[in-house]
Amino acid sequence: MAAILYRAEIMGMYVDRGGSGDPVLLLLHGLGATGTVWLELAELLPRHWPGSWVIPDLPGHGRSDPLPRYTFGALAAAVAEAVEPGRRIAVLGHSLGGAVGLALASGWFGVQVGAVCGLGIKVRWSPEELARSTELAARPARAFPTREAAVERSLKIAGLTGLLAPDSPLAAPGITRGDDGWRLTLDPAAFAVGAPDMPGLLTACRAEVILAAGEHDPMSPREHLLALQSDPVTLPALGHNAHVEDPLALLDILDRLDG
Structure with missing residues (x-):
């Protein structure tokens, strides 16, 4: 590294x-x-x-x-x-x-x-693409039951599915663990x-x-x-x-x- x-x-x-x-x-x-x-x-x-x-x-x-x-x-x-x-x-x-x-x-x-x-x-x-971005920006942050599910979503949003392994340390900053499960660190409002x-x-x-x-x-x-x-x-x-x-x-x- x-x-x-x-x-x-x-x-x-x-x-x-x-x-x-x-x-x-x-x-x-x-x-x-x-x-x-x-x-x-x-x-x-x-x-x-x-x-x-x-x-x-x-x-x-x-x-x-x-x-x-x-x-x-x-x-x-x-x-x-x-x-x-x-x-x-x-x-x-x-x-x-x-x-x-x-x-x-x-x-x-x-x-x-x-x-x-x-x-x-x-x-x-x-x-339609702009409307979709506005819709995503308005959604509350979603909690995932497992780390694997959160990483999968994080990589998909970034277009990195298949390019970074889910267990790669390079993928780790995209997710975080909270009291209600795993979440993306991406602020949904950024889509706006x-x-x-x-x-x-x-x-x-x-x-x-x-x-x-x-x-x-x-x-x-x-x-x-x-x-x-x-x-x-x-x-x-x-x-x-x-x-x-x-x-x-x-x-x-x-x-x-x-x-």
Whole structure:
């Protein structure tokens, strides 16, 4: 497992750190996941990234506290607290984390992002999909009778079924045990974040932007990304969680983020 040099909670947000110096690589997970999805990639960073790295659990996920209200701006403002002012930053964010990275790269949150990659961002949403997200956000947190049932649900929501073993330590932060049984650590209200305004985020972004997705990602097909960027990166033979399926496939993107 990657060497974690520093671990802390910053304003209720759980953060892992490693490496040293600039540039800082900020790795942001997707909806329903936790920062542990990046740890296998972090194992590669001593040989492939010249500076340090920061991996938070986004608010309302894993070991981080919830927010009163979930918006891309609110998530970006929270993430900004995990990075020291004045540092040179590159962002690699998956799905929800990619949209948060784009918001962070606007410069509105007190950090300066030089490059950002949005991996597997869902850029087109149907009215039915948005209604479903609103419905999920309004549901109370569910208790499960067994750890196995809770892990199964946690992995399904994050799109990690079959990619992480239910007994993997990387899956553990997604669940917790309470008096009434096992629960997901995901705050259901996080589903209310909805669809990102991609044209608006890209217009406001002050950083170099890379849009990328797995070749077989049903949530972020290449034709959707082509409507936003002329040269999105396609990762051959991979799906929505490409960073978990094959961390080595992201090394070319890291080279581009380092400039």
